[in-house]
Amino acid sequence: MRTRAELESTAMVTGSDVFQAAGMLAETAVPALADIVTVELSDLTLRGEASTPGPLCDGTALRRAAFQSVRGVRAAYAVGDVTLAPPATPYRQSLTDLRPHLVRDLKRDGRWLAHDVARARAVRETKAHSLIVVPLVVHGVVLGLVGLYRRADSAPFDVGDLRAAVSFADRAARSLDIVRGRIQERAHARLLQRALLPKVLPSLGALEAAQGHVPVEGSGGEWFDVIPLPGARAALVVGVAEGQGADSAVGMSQFRAMVIALAVQDLGPDEILARLDDVLTRLTQEQTAAGPRSSGMRYSGSSCLCVVYDPVAGHCTASGAGPSQLAVVFPDGTVTAPVLASHPPLGATGHPFEAATEVDVPSGSVLVLRSGGTDEPHSGADAELERLGEVVNRDGPDVRKIAESAHRVVSPGHEPALLVARARELGPESVASLALPPEAPAVAAARAWTSRQLTAWTLDELAFTTALVVSELLTNAILYSSGPVELRLINDDHTLICEVSDSNPAAPRLRKAKPTDEGGRGLSIVSELTQHHGMRYTAHGKTVWAEQVHPA
Numbered sequence: 001m002r003t004r005a006e007l008e009s010t011a012m013v014t015g016s017d018v019f020q021a022a023g024m025l026a027e028t029a030v031p032a033l034a035d036i037v038t039v040e041l042s043d044l045t046l047r048g049e050a051s052t053p054g055p056l057c058d059g060t061a062l063r064r065a066a067f068q069s070v071r072g073v074r075a076a077y078a079v080g081d082v083t084l085a086p087p088a089t090p091y092r093q094s095l096t097d098l099r100p101h102l103v104r105d106l107k108r109d110g111r112w113l114a115h116d117v118a119r120a121r122a123v124r125e126t127k128a129h130s131l132i133v134v135p136l137v138v139h140g141v142v143l144g145l146v147g148l149y150r151r152a153d154s155a156p157f158d159v160g161d162l163r164a165a166v167s168f169a170d171r172a173a174r175s176l177d178i179v180r181g182r183i184q185e186r187a188h189a190r191l192l193q194r195a196l197l198p199k200v201l202p203s204l205g206a207l208e209a210a211q212g213h214v215p216v217e218g219s220g221g222e223w224f225d226v227i228p229l230p231g232a233r234a235a236l237v238v239g240v241a242e243g244q245g246a247d248s249a250v251g252m253s254q255f256r257a258m259v260i261a262l263a264v265q266d267l268g269p270d271e272i273l274a275r276l277d278d279v280l281t282r283l284t285q286e287q288t289a290a291g292p293r294s295s296g297m298r299y300s301g302s303s304c305l306c307v308v309y310d311p312v313a314g315h316c317t318a319s320g321a322g323p324s325q326l327a328v329v330f331p332d333g334t335v336t337a338p339v340l341a342s343h344p345p346l347g348a349t350g351h352p353f354e355a356a357t358e359v360d361v362p363s364g365s366v367l368v369l370r371s372g373g374t375d376e377p378h379s380g381a382d383a384e385l386e387r388l389g390e391v392v393n394r395d396g397p398d399v400r401k402i403a404e405s406a407h408r409v410v411s412p413g414h415e416p417a418l419l420v421a422r423a424r425e426l427g428p429e430s431v432a433s434l435a436l437p438p439e440a441p442a443v444a445a446a447r448a449w450t451s452r453q454l455t456a457w458t459l460d461e462l463a464f465t466t467a468l469v470v471s472e473l474l475t476n477a478i479l480y481s482s483g484p485v486e487l488r489l490i491n492d493d494h495t496l497i498c499e500v501s502d503s504n505p506a507a508p509r510l511r512k513a514k515p516t517d518e519g520g521r522g523l524s525i526v527s528e529l530t531q532h533h534g535m536r537y538t539a540h541g542k543t544v545w546a547e548q549v550h551p552a
Contacts, residue, residue, distance in 0.1 A: 018046050019065055019079065021179045025146070025172045026068035033164060034148035036073055036128060039066040040083050040091075041136070041144035045176070048183030053140030056095045062144060069126075070151070076122035085145075086115040090133040094145050100166050103131040104156045123149075130156040132165045136173035143176055185245040189220025192249040196256070201226045205430075205492040206234045206311040210421035211403040221248030221302070222371075222417035223256050227263045230534055230545045231499060232311055232426055232492045235263045235272075238324070238371040238417045239304035242345070247298070255280075255302060266536035269306040269319035270341060270356040276304065277321065280347030300347035305340075305371045309361060311426045312490065316367070317356040321346045324371045327388055331364040335389040363425030366392050366399070368406055370416045384409055397422070426490065434487045438478045438502075446470050446487050457491050461551040465529045466498060469546050472526050473500040480504050481541070496548045503541040 018041065026037040040062040044051045051060075062085055064077040077083045085091035089112045090101040103109050106129050113120035122128075128149040136143040146169050150157060157165075193214065201210045204226070212224035221241030229235055237259055241251035258279060262272045283299040303322025310316065318326050318338070322345035327337045341354035361367065368388060387409040395401035403420040432453045436442040447467045454463045470487065477485045483503030490497040508523055526533050526546050533546040 018048075018176060018179050018183065021176055022065035023068070023079075025175070026066040029146075029148065029168065030068045031070060033161065033168065034132075035151040035154055036069040036126065036147075036149035037066070038064065038075070038077075038147040038149075039136075039144065040085075040147070041065040041176070042142070045143045045180050048180050048185075048187050051141055054142075055098060056142050060095075065144065073126045073151075074122065076118040084116055084118070088112050089115055090131065091116075091145060091147070094133045094135045095142060098135050098137055098142065100132060100134040100162060100169075102157055102159075102162045103133075104158075105129065106131055127152045130154075132157050132162055134165050134169035136169055136176060138173045138177040141177075143173055143180065146172065186217075186220065189245045189249045190216075190218070192246055193218075193220040193222070193252060196249060196253040197223055198225055202228055203493075204228055204234050205232050205426060205494075206309055206424060208397070208422040208424045209399045210236070210419065211399040212238075213403040213407055213418040213420075215407070215416070218417070219244050219248045220246070221252045223252045224369075224417055224419040225256055225260070226419070226421070227260055229263065229308065230266060230532070230536065230547070231497060231543075232490050232495070234309050234311075234421075235259075235269075236307045236309065236367060236369055236419055236421055237263075237304065238369045238419045240302060240322070240371050240417055241298075242301035243298040251298065251302070255304065259304070259306070263306075263308075266534065268356050269308055269317055270353045272306050273304060273319050273321050273343065273346070274353040277343070277346045277353070284347045301345045302347060303345055303371050305369050307367065307369060308356075309367070309421075309423055311363075311424060312431050314362060314425045315358055315360045316423075317358050319343070319353060319356040320371075321353075322371070324369070326359070327368040327370075327385060328359060328361060329366040329368065329389050329392040331362060333389055333393050335385040335392075337385055361423050361425075363423060363427075365423045366402065367419075367421045367423060368402075369419040369421075426492070430491045432489045436474070436485045436487060438481055438483065438485055440475075440478060442478065442485070443471055443474045446474055450487075450489065453489055454496075457496075459491070459496060459550070462496055462548055465548065466496065469498050469526050469529055469548075470500075472523070473498065473544050473546070476500075476508055476523075477502040477504075477544070480506065483541070494550050496550065497545060498548075499543050499545045501538060501541065501543040505537060505541050507535050507542065508544060 022039040026039055029037045043061050043063060062083050064079050064081050064083050067075040067079055085095060090103060094101050106123060128151050130150040132148045133145055135145045148165055210226050214222040221243055224238045227235040239255055241248050241255050243251055258276055262275055280299045303324055305320040305324035307316050307318040307326060319341045321343040325337055326340060329335050338357055338359050341357045343353050388406060391405045392402055399420045399422055403418055407418050434449050436446060447470055450466055450470050451463050454460060477500050481502035481504040486501045488499040530546040530548050535542055535544045
């Protein structure tokens, strides 16, 4: 049997869940202090919330959080059940006056059991003869109460036992309050996380639909996003910011903002993550140098998976840092998990990133991105992919249902951050290309070709502005490039995209021309005529693009 000092010290449990903590509490008291121990907690405590100081109201629900006993004893209430604390019982009295109550002889002083039929039956069946009820109180806030019973083979409780029970309950209440605070912190982090996640993912021509999922019981640092990119492309991203509580949710928001800022610069997935890693490594070094005075936020150890899907080419490029996985479910139901260009978690290594992995993605394929958990090979990996294919085939076009089901099969024992998207390829009816020689007469031919193409797409309202845009972009390309030039028009759902590619990697620069300048106004004109414009590097030079919204 444990000494009372050992009993008091073990009462400072550190469970991550209130039920677990209450169970550990009850276990330490049997048989050291009692033959039967029950722990009842308010629903507010179980939810991680704190009630106002003072006695609990008569209508406050209590719930059985733990039951521990010697062998052969049946509980009056099962763990999780709402329990009664009727008036005129020691339970209600403890919740009202916030004091412990000792009943030495239940047979003699147990008339109150008539108000609690379930407990009266349990007392008779277990032959309990002595009771101590102690409220669990921290800073005047009532968390619940603990009941301790002794049976026929044990001596009745005395004043010394009462003092030990009070000390034990006091320590236990403080321990439960710590666990309650952790639950509350996680709940606040999840609320903050959901406030900072995208409310609605964008509707894009590249994707039929997309749906993200973050775990209900996660750290608050899991996130996902779909970022529109030039050329009708889309960046799909999932990540997990390291840490707990509000710090992880704030870190998630910072990482998401950084990725958006990098993605819209038209960088590849490996470049995006490499620059993000540089920033997080620097912040980690600053945090380390600041020592204990730095914030609780952790910049190192976070994971991220970035996939850029090109609906014109029908393929995607992907790169990951930390545990992550990309699965592709093809239209015929087959599933593959390509080996990605991988990298350790962000912010602590300085290792170079491998070139992004390229994967062909036929139209109608479903992309499933997972970040978090483990990317170590395991024996059930093939079975996971098979079950994932079954989920996609069963839920059909509804990516919301797929996201709700997929997290249960892609990572056993861990609920990851997920992003599910169904790819849609833009076919020849939506894309038109024209190869041109680097000669001035090609500009007029390109304008005429553009006008015919817009007529075929019933976009005549955009013909005049598009012709001007084509003229300016082509003139600039021919002036500074000696190689071939390509003009490409993409008719997305809501956008007309004009792209001019050439072999000169030098980036055009938007500047304000002087009144005496004969040139230098090309990009200014394009900027005025279009909603968005920019440039991205290619393997053979660069592509300058401009976007116009379809007429209403």
